[in-house]
Amino acid sequence: MSGNGDSAAGAGSAPHPDKRPNELLTSWFVRSGWSKGELARQVNRRARQLGANHISTDTSRVRRWLDGENPREPIPRILSELFSERFGVVVSVEDLGLRTGRPAPSATGVDLPWTAPQTVALLSEFSRSDLMLARRGFLGTSLALSAGPSLIEPMQRWLVPSPSAPAADAEPVPTTRARGKLSKPELDLLESTTVMFRRWDAQCGGGLRRKAVVGQLHEVTDLLQEPQPGPTRAKLFQVAAELAELAGWMSYDIGLQPTAQKYFVLALHAAKEAGDRPLGSYVLSSMSRQMIHLGRPDDALELIHLAQYGSRDCASPRTQAMLYAMEARAYANMGQPGRCKRAVRMAEDTFAEAGDWDEPDPDWIRFFSEAELYGENSHSFRDLAYVAGRSPAYASLAEPLMSRAVELFAEDEEHQRSYALNLVGMATVHLLRREPEQSTALVTEALGIARKVRSERVNTRIRKTVDTAVRDFGDLAEVTDLTERLAAELPETAEAV
Numbered sequence: 001m002s003g004n005g006d007s008a009a010g011a012g013s014a015p016h017p018d019k020r021p022n023e024l025l026t027s028w029f030v031r032s033g034w035s036k037g038e039l040a041r042q043v044n045r046r047a048r049q050l051g052a053n054h055i056s057t058d059t060s061r062v063r064r065w066l067d068g069e070n071p072r073e074p075i076p077r078i079l080s081e082l083f084s085e086r087f088g089v090v091v092s093v094e095d096l097g098l099r100t101g102r103p104a105p106s107a108t109g110v111d112l113p114w115t116a117p118q119t120v121a122l123l124s125e126f127s128r129s130d131l132m133l134a135r136r137g138f139l140g141t142s143l144a145l146s147a148g149p150s151l152i153e154p155m156q157r158w159l160v161p162s163p164s165a166p167a168a169d170a171e172p173v174p175t176t177r178a179r180g181k182l183s184k185p186e187l188d189l190l191e192s193t194t195v196m197f198r199r200w201d202a203q204c205g206g207g208l209r210r211k212a213v214v215g216q217l218h219e220v221t222d223l224l225q226e227p228q229p230g231p232t233r234a235k236l237f238q239v240a241a242e243l244a245e246l247a248g249w250m251s252y253d254i255g256l257q258p259t260a261q262k263y264f265v266l267a268l269h270a271a272k273e274a275g276d277r278p279l280g281s282y283v284l285s286s287m288s289r290q291m292i293h294l295g296r297p298d299d300a301l302e303l304i305h306l307a308q309y310g311s312r313d314c315a316s317p318r319t320q321a322m323l324y325a326m327e328a329r330a331y332a333n334m335g336q337p338g339r340c341k342r343a344v345r346m347a348e349d350t351f352a353e354a355g356d357w358d359e360p361d362p363d364w365i366r367f368f369s370e371a372e373l374y375g376e377n378s379h380s381f382r383d384l385a386y387v388a389g390r391s392p393a394y395a396s397l398a399e400p401l402m403s404r405a406v407e408l409f410a411e412d413e414e415h416q417r418s419y420a421l422n423l424v425g426m427a428t429v430h431l432l433r434r435e436p437e438q439s440t441a442l443v444t445e446a447l448g449i450a451r452k453v454r455s456e457r458v459n460t461r462i463r464k465t466v467d468t469a470v471r472d473f474g475d476l477a478e479v480t481d482l483t484e485r486l487a488a489e490l491p492e493t494a495e496a497v
Contacts, residue, residue: 024097206253207454
């Protein structure tokens with residue numbers, strides 16, 4: 001389609017077929033308190049910032065929009081930005097009663113087109129909205145969490161080959177600067193920055209640097225909107241997938257669950273465009289972990305099986321071991337001990353092959369160390385114990401594995417959040433074995449880490465463990481002391497920045 005915007009000749013707008021007044025746009029416009037002239041001036045100013053210097057809007061054009069005329073891109077996107085900023089909530093193009101030049105899937109759903117141009121456009125739009133509305137809750141409350149078939153069925157299309165889109169379909173959104181082709185040192189810098197962000201997350205939790213990751217993701221989508229050679233474009237999609245997964249993981253860590261899911265879905269789309277199936281399987285494992293956290297192990301298992309099938313002939317042993325460990329977690333939470341134990345054994349056996357793998361593992365799977373393997377498998381047995389009515393037998397299986405995980409993480413200064421989570425995990429095992437004194441000592445140690453790690457996930461698990469201790473051993477002096485310390489030291493929420 002033509003990339004023209006508003007012009008003196010009026011070619012930049014397409015009339016509605018029935019030309020009825022746009023009541024949605026009128027409602028937002030009236031509540032904004034702007035005059036038609038002020039809105040026109042803001043549109044022109046934003047268009048110039050985007051490099052769309054051909055846009056020239058006036059009061060008569062605004063009146064025609066209110067009367068039902070539909071402007072072409074980038075004006076619907078500009079209006080969405082302006083009204084979102086005005087009201088402090090996400091106001092989508094559809095909320096304004098407007099249509100975009102390309103098919104516009106719902107900004108709140110996960111069933112998105114599997115095409116490169118739309119993946120770039122959605123990554124750009126969502127990261128922009130997140131940056132603009134970074135105050136906790138605003139973006140999250142505008143989204144709905146998908147689960148069941150509405151989540152699984154769209155993700156299955158990750159494996160379906162997609163035809164290459166014609167060049168005409170890739171309608172780039174104007175950016176403020178033209179960088180030209182990226183050099184290899186520039187690409188290397190993008191990758192090293194992503195590695196640095198991943199280190200920050202492991203050390204400090206998701207709440208401290210999330211906005212920086214989202215900002216970097218938005219910058220990469222700008223690069224994807226410029227002409228790039230094929231290998232460079234594939235590498236940029238790979239970086240975008242890693243950043244979107246990390247933004248999702250950080251959002252999950254601080255409790256923004258629908259936002260996290262949206263980033264995971266977009267990361268999977270980007271990994272598909274990069275042609276990187278192991279990375280796609282990793283994204284699906286993150287989605288699976290979120291489903292376990294949300295009490296939907298059936299969905300978690302479906303996602304893991306999809307990841308395993310899609311990367312069966314290309315993922316490294318370390319990645320495959322991680323997927324088996326997540327499969328075990330899903331089976332544990334479904335109350336299937338036989339299948340859980342088999343998956344645990346497969347995770348251990350496959351991890352033992354990691355040292356014989358000829359190629360270096362990508363950085364995103366580097367976290368899955370021996371300590372992480374012990375931690376995941378011990379949590380599977382711990383979860384089985386809960387599902388089986390606080391079974392002491394499964395708690396006994398969990399204890400030596402969890403003890404080894406805690407021992408290894410104590411020597412690992414980089415993965416402080418994992419250390420805290422495994423301390424709490426060990427504390428829950430001691431509660432299952434009716435050993436409250438050992439449990440409170442471990443929670444107290446985890447509390448010290450929680451004060452330095454911005455992770456609502458860590459905070460929530462500490463609170464739940466203390467609640468369980470109070471319920472079962474509330475008269476014990478150690479439990480009473482821990483409850484008082486928890487109230488004094490642990491913040492109620494982690495601020496998303």
